[in-house]
Amino acid sequence: MAAWSAALLSMGAYCLAMAVHGTYPFGGRSRAVNDLGNQLVPFHAHLWDLMHGNTTGDLYFNWSSGYGTPFLGDFFTYLMNPFSWLVGGFPRHLVELPVFLVTLFSIGLASGLMTLFLGRLHPGSPWLRALLSVCFGLSAWTISDGFADPMWMWGLVALPLLGIAYDWCLHRRRWVAGTLLVTLSWAGNFYTAAMATLGMALVLLVRVFLDARAGRERLDTLLRAASMTLTGILLAAPVLTVSLRATRAAQPAPVRVYEGPPTVAHYLAQLLPGGLSEGPRVSVGMLPLLLIATLPFIRRVPLRERFCWLFLIAVMAGSFVWAPTILLWHGGAIPNGSPYRASIALTAVLVSVAWLALAREPGRRELLCGAGVVLLLILFVRHSPHMSRGPWLLAAAGLVPLVLLLTLDRHRRRRGARATLTAALAGTVFLTSAYTVFNTTVIRDTYDWWTPKRTYDRESLATYELLKSADDWPATRTDPGPHEYANNDPMLLAGQGGSYYSSYVPARTAGALHRLGAGWYIQGRHTLSFTDPVSRAIMGISSYADRRTGPGGLARRTVPAPPIVTVRPPGTILDRAGLDRAGTDATVFARQERVLGARVYEVPRLHPSHDTPSQPTAGRGWALVTDPRGRFGRTFTARCTPGTEAYWYAPWFSGRVEAQGRTVKSFGRQSMTGKGLTALGKVPANGTLTVRVTSERRQHLPPSPLGCLNVASLDHAVSHLRSTGPRELRAGGHSIEAVFASGTRGTAVVSVPATSGWQCAVDGAQATRPHRLGGLIAVDLGDGATTLRCGFRPPGLRLGLAVSAAAAATLLLVAGASALRTRRKAVR
Numbered sequence: 080m081a082a083w084s085a086a087l088l089s090m091g092a093y094c095l096a097m098a099v100h101g102t103y104p105f106g107g108r109s110r111a112v113n114d115l116g117n118q119l120v121p122f123h124a125h126l127w128d129l130m131h132g133n134t135t136g137d138l139y140f141n142w143s144s145g146y147g148t149p150f151l152g153d154f155f156t157y158l159m160n161p162f163s164w165l166v167g168g169f170p171r172h173l174v175e176l177p178v179f180l181v182t183l184f185s186i187g188l189a190s191g192l193m194t195l196f197l198g199r200l201h202p203g204s205p206w207l208r209a210l211l212s213v214c215f216g217l218s219a220w221t222i223s224d225g226f227a228d229p230m231w232m233w234g235l236v237a238l239p240l241l242g243i244a245y246d247w248c249l250h251r252r253r254w255v256a257g258t259l260l261v262t263l264s265w266a267g268n269f270y271t272a273a274m275a276t277l278g279m280a281l282v283l284l285v286r287v288f289l290d291a292r293a294g295r296e297r298l299d300t301l302l303r304a305a306s307m308t309l310t311g312i313l314l315a316a317p318v319l320t321v322s323l324r325a326t327r328a329a330q331p332a333p334v335r336v337y338e339g340p341p342t343v344a345h346y347l348a349q350l351l352p353g354g355l356s357e358g359p360r361v362s363v364g365m366l367p368l369l370l371i372a373t374l375p376f377i378r379r380v381p382l383r384e385r386f387c388w389l390f391l392i393a394v395m396a397g398s399f400v401w402a403p404t405i406l407l408w409h410g411g412a413i414p415n416g417s418p419y420r421a422s423i424a425l426t427a428v429l430v431s432v433a434w435l436a437l438a439r440e441p442g443r444r445e446l447l448c449g450a451g452v453v454l455l456l457i458l459f460v461r462h463s464p465h466m467s468r469g470p471w472l473l474a475a476a477g478l479v480p481l482v483l484l485l486t487l488d489r490h491r492r493r494r495g496a497r498a499t500l501t502a503a504l505a506g507t508v509f510l511t512s513a514y515t516v517f518n519t520t521v522i523r524d525t526y527d528w529w530t531p532k533r534t535y536d537r538e539s540l541a542t543y544e545l546l547k548s549a550d551d552w553p554a555t556r557t558d559p560g561p562h563e564y565a566n567n568d569p570m571l572l573a574g575q576g577g578s579y580y581s582s583y584v585p586a587r588t589a590g591a592l593h594r595l596g597a598g599w600y601i602q603g604r605h606t607l608s609f610t611d612p613v614s615r616a617i618m619g620i621s622s623y624a625d626r627r628t629g630p631g632g633l634a635r636r637t638v639p640a641p642p643i644v645t646v647r648p649p650g651t652i653l654d655r656a657g658l659d660r661a662g663t664d665a666t667v668f669a670r671q672e673r674v675l676g677a678r679v680y681e682v683p684r685l686h687p688s689h690d691t692p693s694q695p696t697a698g699r700g701w702a703l704v705t706d707p708r709g710r711f712g713r714t715f716t717a718r719c720t721p722g723t724e725a726y727w728y729a730p731w732f733s734g735r736v737e738a739q740g741r742t743v744k745s746f747g748r749q750s751m752t753g754k755g756l757t758a759l760g761k762v763p764a765n766g767t768l769t770v771r772v773t774s775e776r777r778q779h780l781p782p783s784p785l786g787c788l789n790v791a792s793l794d795h796a797v798s799h800l801r802s803t804g805p806r807e808l809r810a811g812g813h814s815i816e817a818v819f820a821s822g823t824r825g826t827a828v829v830s831v832p833a834t835s836g837w838q839c840a841v842d843g844a845q846a847t848r849p850h851r852l853g854g855l856i857a858v859d860l861g862d863g864a865t866t867l868r869c870g871f872r873p874p875g876l877r878l879g880l881a882v883s884a885a886a887a888a889t890l891l892l893v894a895g896a897s898a899l900r901t902r903r904k905a906v907r
Contacts, residue, residue, distance in 0.1 A: 081205030082194040086187035088209070089216035092509050093186055096516035104176055109531035111175065111565070112523075115227040116532030117580055121567035122157045123166045124174045128573070130167035135552050135575070137812025140871045142552070143569040145579035145588045145606055146618055147831035151873040152325030152583045155318045159267050160185065160233040172540055178229060185232035190216035192239035193430065199246040200431055203438035206501050210508045211367055211430050211437065217512045218426040219362035222519050223355060224417060231420075234271020237264035238427040241272075241279040244311075248304040249286060255894045261311025269318055271423060274408055276308060278424025281395065282431065285387050313886035317879030322583075324875035328835050329582060330589040330603040333751060335413045340400030348460035352515040353469030355522040359399045359419040363426050364515065365453075365477035366508060367433035369484075372456075373449025374436040388432045395425045415601075443485050450481050469518030476514075479507045532565045539564045539572065542624055545635050546574045553810035555621035555640045556830075560608025561755075562626040566600075577608035577618075588832040591854020595674065596667045596728060598755035611726055611756040612638065613671045613679060613788065616797050617853075618830045619643040641800035642808055643830050644817040644867065646860070647676045651826040651852060667728045667756065668786035674828070674853035677796035681787040683717035683768075695782040702779050703772070712773035713780070719787035721766045725759040729784045734774030739763070762787055805867075814870040822863035829856035829869055839869040846870065 098105035111120055125143065128134035135142040141150035158164075162184045166177040193212035198205065216235065225231045241264055244257035265272040283304055287297045312319070340346065341358045348354070352362045362368075371392070375385055398404035399419050406412065408421035441449070457474050460466060487500045523529050533539055542559065549557045556575040559568045566580035577597055579588070582604065589603035596614050598607040608623070609615050615623070621640035664670045668680040685701070687693055695701045703711035712734075719725065727736055731749035735742055739760035747754045762768050770785065805817035815829060829849075831837075833856045838846035841864045849869065850857045858867055 081209040082191035082212075084206070085194045085209035085212040085216070086191040088505065088509055089190040089213045089512070090183050090187040092213065092217060092513040093183060093516055095513040096520065099513075100517055100520050102520065104179055108524075109175075109534070110179060111531045111534040112529040113227050115178070115229075116534050117566035119157065119227075119229055120175055120178055120532075120534045121565050121570040122153065123163060123178050124171065125570040126154075126158050126163065127166045127169075127171050127174055128570075130164075131171075133171070134573070135810060135812075139873055140813035141570070142810070143573065143575055144567060144577075144581075145584065145832065146556070146575065146577050146592070148579055148585060148588055149325060149583070149834060149836060149871070149873055151876065152322050153581055155322050156268075156270070156582065157230050159318070160230050161267060162232075163229065172535060175535055181229035182226050182232055185229070185235055186216045186221060189232075189235040189239065192236060192243070193427070196239040196242040196246070197431065197434045199243060201435055201438040203434070204501070206505070207437055208434060210501075210505055211370075211434050213508055213512055214364040214367050214433075215426060215430040217364075217516060218423075219349070219352065219360035219515075219519070220423045220426050222516050223360045223523075224420060225423070230268045231271050231423075233264075233267035234275050234423055237267065237272045237275040238279060238424070240264050241275050242282065242427070242431075244307065245279055245283040245304055248300055248307060249283065249290070251300070251303065254303060254307055255890060255897065257307045258311040258314070258890055261308055262314040265312050265315040266318055269315070269322065270410070271420075273410060274421045274424050275427075277408065278395070278421075278427060280304070280308075281391060282428060285391050289384055289387060310886050310889055313882050314890065316882035316886065317876060320875035320879035320882070321873050322875075324835075324873075325583040325585075328585050328587070328874070330584045330586045332412070332415055332582070332604060333602045335415055335418070337402045337405060337413050337418055342463075344460045345463045345465060346396070346400065347456060348463035348465035348470070350456065351460070351465070351470040351474060352511070353473040353518045354465040354467050355519050356463075356465040357417075358465070359396070359422040359425070360417075361396065361422050361425050361429065362515075363429045363433070364508070364512065365473055366480045366504075367430055369446070369449055369453055369477060369481060370433035370436040370441075371429060371449075372452035373441050373445050374432060375452075376445040376448040377436055377439050377441050378445075379439040380435070384435075388435060392425070392428060392432060395428060399425070440491065441484070443489070446481065446484055453477065467518075467522065469515070469522070473511055473515060473518075476507075476511055480504060483507065534565050534571060536564075543572045546572055546622075546624065549622040549635055549637070550574070551621055553808045553815060554642055555619045556643070558608050558615070558618075558620045558623040560623060561610045562624060566605050572624075576623075577606055580605040585832065585834040587834050587854060591832045593730070593753060594667070594670055595853060596671060596756040597753075598730070599753045600751070602751050603753075607755060609755065611758070611788075612790075612793060613675060614756070616640060616793060616800075617671065617674050617855075619645075639794065639797050639801075641797050642804045643810075644805050644808060644815065645800040645828050645830070646803045646805075646819070646823060647826040647828055647852070647857075649825045651676070651857070666781070666783045666786070668726075668783075670853060674855065675796055677792065677799070679789055679792040679796060681719050681723065681789070682783050683719050683785060683787065685715040685717050685770075685783070685785065688714040688716075696779065700779040700781045700784075703774060703777060706773075710773055710775060711777050712771065714769065714771045715785075717768050717770070717785055718766050719762045719768060720789065721762050721764045723762050723787040723789050725762055725768055726786050726788060727757045727759050727770070727784055728755075728786070729772075729780050730754050732772070732774070732778065732780060733776065734772060734778075737771040737773075738768060759785075811870075813872075814868065816866065816868040818866050819860075819864060821865050823865070824860055824863050826850075826852070827858045827860055827864075827867050828852055829858070829867075831856050833857070836871050836874050837869055838872070839867065842866055 102108040103110050162181040169177050190212045193215045194209045197208040240260045244260040247253040247257045349358045349361050352364050483504045558576040559572040559574040560576045568578045569576035597609050622637045625636045730753040731747040732745050733747050743757050745754045805819050807818040809816045833851045839849040839858045840846040
């Protein structure tokens with residue numbers, strides 16, 4: 080009953096805060112901020128599509144994003160919180176509601192389980208345990224970090240799960256059940272489970288150290304816990320092996336250097352609830368803070384025990400701000416976001432220590448001493464930027480639980496008074512927790528970084544219907560680009576586009592799309608759709624959404640497109656190891672022509688104005704020169720065939736490009752932000768094009784950033800590819816099959832990035848790894864072929880299944896041996 084109360088109180092406080100703030104689903108304020116809008120809502124929309132057979136891919140492969148990309152790693156990382164699967168029970172246009180429920184139910188389940196764990200840590204009032212568990216469920220980590228990443232919320236559940244499992248080890252019970260709890264924790268989200276495992280392992284070490292049993296029994300407990308943990312993790316091996324292989328194949332993340340710890344005052348200020356500032360999110364509310372401060376003065380607690388628990392808090396707190404241990408907590412890499420995500424583990428320890436103090440029924444003098452420590456803490460951190468209006472109000476409100484605890488100590492033997500005071504304490508925890516959530520959310524809403532994405536509004540829903548009506552897969556693609564409602568528009572809106580934002584964007588995908596002229600963000604961890612006609616032809620895009628035309632700023636544009644699988648002449652592939660000449664071409668225009676198999680561009684020589692230098696710098700390109708106003712720029716003229724379409728490509732340029740009366744802004748920054756090909760309009764009748772570039776900073780342009788597209792040549796190339804393409808195309812969840820005219824020779828090109836895991840077979844022969852052309856799948860058809868079949872298998876899956884099977888066999892053997900031993904004892 081107490082566990083249910085903790086769950087309901089924590090969920091109720093969270094909902095109350097959201098309702099007062101007017102946040103979805105209780106108001107019009109969107110929750111789709113940061114990764115919640117850019118990743119998690121689109122990923123859950125894609126999960127809905129998978130559950131309802133509404134998409135082209137499956138768990139192995141995602142045909143929608145990045146023009147085809149592996150998906151199992153994404154599923155294991157972003158969608159394995161069991162509450163995520165609730166999405167299938169709601170209409171697709173209400174996906175944001177089950178995403179909210181993932182966070183809400185994770186808070187409730189974590190609070191309920193923490194109530195159970197605290198009871199195993201030390202006996203005492205279940206209702207007081209429940210109140211501290213509410214503080215755990217609504218810790219600063221939950222409302223500042225966890226809420227935007229629903230999959231991380233399973234880490235909140237994993238902490239008490241693992242605590243219960245290790246408690247069984249301490250009492251030499253339920254090894255099999257404990258192993259399954261470890262598996263459940265790691266399968267739900269291995270990233271936060273690793274932090275939870277380390278945190279609860281430290282708790283177990285302290286408990287073993289404080290245990291009165293002999294040294295051999297202590298060692299047996301640790302070995303039991305180690306074997307249970309290892310077996311449980313190995314049971315979840317596919318999650319780890321697939322994700323690890325996907326990580327190794329992913330586009331490298333921007334390198335983040337830890338800038339150093341916060342000041343002592345600012346770090347200690349993080350213990351106070353209701354604020355939001357950079358630092359480890361360790362606050363669990365005023366009630367637990369008061370009890371932790373009281374613990375050193377409680378005489379009923381042995382001095383050795385007091386020292387060990389406070390030492391553990393200090394060690395863990397220090398480990399969050401020391402670079403080597405930050406790397407340990409986060410798997411060897413400083414996170415791109417907050418470097419303090421592992422503070423989730425300390426929130427569980429703080430609440431545990433608070434319970435150890437409360438369970439010993441501290442007296443009035445001890446509580447007053449603890450209150451004095453909290454007062455000194457507040458005075459010490461009063462100038463910290465963390466101390467906004469909310470923390471000051473909550474600090475003042477901390478007097479209420481202090482008075483209630485003092486009164487409770489006085490009336491401890493009066494059952495009615497005790498129940499009344501406990502209820503009053505519950506009301507205090509409920510209201511202060513709700514206000515903590517509310518105030519933190521209000522502060523966060525003032526940050527530009529947290530502006531919500533337009534995931535599900537009237538226009539995005541209309542775009543979804545528009546794209547679904549145009550779907551022609553697998554013959555051609557329907558691309559939802561180039562506009563963005565979220566960083567994963569293809570999953571949010573359906574279609575088959577180039578936009579893809581994930582920690583698992585394959586380096587081959589990012590590199591291939593970038594070399595062919597697509598833009599990217601976050602150093603290639605967020606790829607974008609193509610916006611030029613040649614790349615669209617290469618990728619078989621027959622329709623796309625265009626924000627520049629149509630009522631309401633949105634329309635569907637259709638263009639002639641070749642099929643997804645096309646044929647190039649014999650001799651296109653030069654290297655059997657998978658290398659291709661497209662990577663050595665000097666310009667993006669030459670690379671596109673190489674992959675397209677036709678000449679469609681003129682790449683004119685640029686003639687600078689009287690600025691110097693008059694030639695591009697070898698290996699760097701055209702240097703911008705300073706103008707009289709202190710800005711940097713250049714003016715170029717070039718000659719192309721009149722009527723051709725001019726395109727500009729300077730991916731890392733930041734500034735303005737002016738030509739033909741059109742001004743284009745570019746926000747490139749090597750190598751973080753890359754700009755795709757930009758249309759500059761038609762070349763005038765005199766054949767002369769003048770381009771002016773300006774910028775606020777010194778930089779270089781590529782030697783040949785301008786290309787003039789002959790539309791008639793492109794139309795002819797598209798017609799040729801269509802006429803020589805396959806007679807029939809069939810696509811499965813993670814395979815594609817083409818049927819050609821009998822005896823077709825040359826090289827079949829599948830307009831999908833050639834990521835690891837693809838195997839292709841011609842005419843039923845043994846499947847082998849395909850070659851590449853411009854980063855796309857390319858297969859030699861030999862002396863003539865009729866069918867081509869390519870299939871994808873997630874790298875690391877076979878190994879993970881084998882390891883998991885071995886761990887399952889071990890578990891069954893242990894369970895069988897345990898059952899046999901129990902039966903023999905019963906017979907005796």
